[in-house]
Amino acid sequence: MIEFLNGLVALSNFVLIPAVAYGSQLALGALGVTLIYGILRFSNFAHGDTMAFGTMCTILVTWGLQGMGVSLGPLPTALLAIPFGIAGCAALILLTDRMIYRFYRRQRVKPVILVIVSMGVMFIYNGVTRFIIGTGDQNFADGERFLIGVRDFRDMTGLDEGLGVRTTQGITVVTALIVVAALFWFLNRTRTGKSMRAYSDNEDLALLSGIDPERVVTVTWLIVAALATIAGVLYGLDKSFKPFTYFQLLLPIFAAAIVGGLGSPLGAIAGGFVIAFSEVGLTYAWKKVLGYWLPQSLAPDGLVQLMSTDYKFAVSFVILLIVLLFRPTGLFRGKSA
């Protein structure tokens, strides 16, 4: 029994907990991508850098708060600064929309043009962020780092294996749940949310029934700014903030959104977890866990690894390919990907 528990703890520590936290981070990012795709009808390549910009605003305010001696005790101060970060990010996005996207929307250009435009925006955001905060690593997490530390867990339970849960992992999962619930309530229950879905389903019909498209667009961007900033801050708290990493986050986020079905919020969440679990789970070496679970005589000598960790990115893209081949609209029937 102890052996079984040891195995279970090892598995949770190295696979389940990290994958759930990473999955929530991806899901929040993918929600933003999927909303833009669903309502504004293009793949926003600038999303990773939008996250970076929002996070940067949050970090600057966090430093200000820390300077003034404000703290949340065991929780990171950055949580207090998120609203300011969202405001900064929203200001930038709305400015971008007024100056750039609106022009192309009026021309009724093809989505592919908007995708290219968003790449241009991506490079500009990229530069702006680096210009303000620099290229280096910024660590802005404070408060307690662990809910349960590995050593404390071992001492507490007397097991050989330890289990570490970081405060940020806990916050990530809880915040993700709250944000997702709020978003669904907003889209399904409020008048604005319904008008957004109407606009997403059929733009012309929505216009005929008196929905103001500019308002829908503005609200969408505001929500995207909030999602991007929250996702970015949670990720930054859990790992660390570096502009280049946020740019790289774009890939798994898009994979998550497409696997789930672009345009489907539920799909974005499912996609985030599918990608996270496949990256962490399929390349796990089972030696340790099986060593606990199997009788001594059967305990493996080798690593019992399905494939080397080199292939973890290949795994998510193979899943992406399979989904696109057999279910081109994604797991949750989004718009065609």
Place this chain on the structure above:
Amino acid sequence: MKKMLLASVATALVAGTAHAEDVKIGVIMGFTGPIESLTPMMAASAELALSEVNDSGTFLEGVTLSPVRTDSTCVDSAAATAGAERLVTTDGVVAIVGADCSGVTGAVLSNVAVPNGIPMVSPSATSPGLSTAEDDGLFFRTAPSDARQGEVLSAILADRGITSVAVTYTNNDYGKGLSDSFISNFEASGGTVTLNAPHEDNKADYSAEIGALASAGGDILVVLGYSDSGGKGMIQAALDTGAFDTFMMGDGMYGDALVADLGSGMEGSFGAVPWSEGAGAEAFKAITEAADINGESSFTRESYDAAALIALAMMAGGEATSTAVKDNLMAVANGPGEEILPGELGRAFQILKDGGEVDYVGATNVELIGPGEAAGSYRYYEIKDSTYTTVDFR
């Protein structure tokens, strides 16, 4: 096409004579990409040497050296090659300081430097593969090859009596070369590597790699990566999950930010980094402080030395050309001759002008061996009370 080529050559010649006093030196470094936080200081150090040359007043008659920067991106060979091509064909550089990362350095060397006969002095490319690269005598480096570092790391483990380790390396030419060299030395001395897992830089998440390494086990984790990138991410993930408590780090992991960010988790971890102490390092510290450059950052000393060697070789050859650099660089770097420290380039030019010989010591005790690469001395350090404490030099 032929006409156009002729025309452009003619223009280059005309331009060449018109601006004969201004000779361009390329500075190819990854101003964007995984080591973008190190390169500003590296480039500033190289340019510090060039401005010292210009201010000395004793350099070649009326010649000034001016740097032209281009981005190597550290990882994208195509972008680095295109950048270097532009330096050579459009800007007409006669020598190159760079590139920085081993992969792009190899690409620039074979695609641009060798075809055009432009000498390169890299401050930070350490892959053992570059020792045997086809270079027509054009490639030099002021950083030691990682073949040597592999020996040093393995010897440190032997001293500590550690016989079983897990290894992770950054998945590029540098990481692969260093891990191969380390593992072959370590296994030859009777050690066991439980798992050798690469990691990608700047990725969102390292749980998968740490999970596999933790399963494989081992007394410590050997991290051969970059301190502000994947290497740090791996250590962070290992500490958070309790997979490993002690780490041995390769040269790319050395950085003050690492200890500051990871704090007490790094206590007792150790590693090696190319280091120089003595008069040269002191002199370099003095001139970088005066110029308000962070000279303590990685590879700044090597960058200064790379640019200084190019200028000295030009002086020894009596002309600011690629051939002069290629032919004289080894001679000025090694003895016999008057020893030259950073900040003394003016004196060196005077000695060379008077027909004497110089032995450039520089910031890193430059001694070029074999195919023109630094012999390298390493500092074996241990992290105690959140500072790097020197154990010994080897």
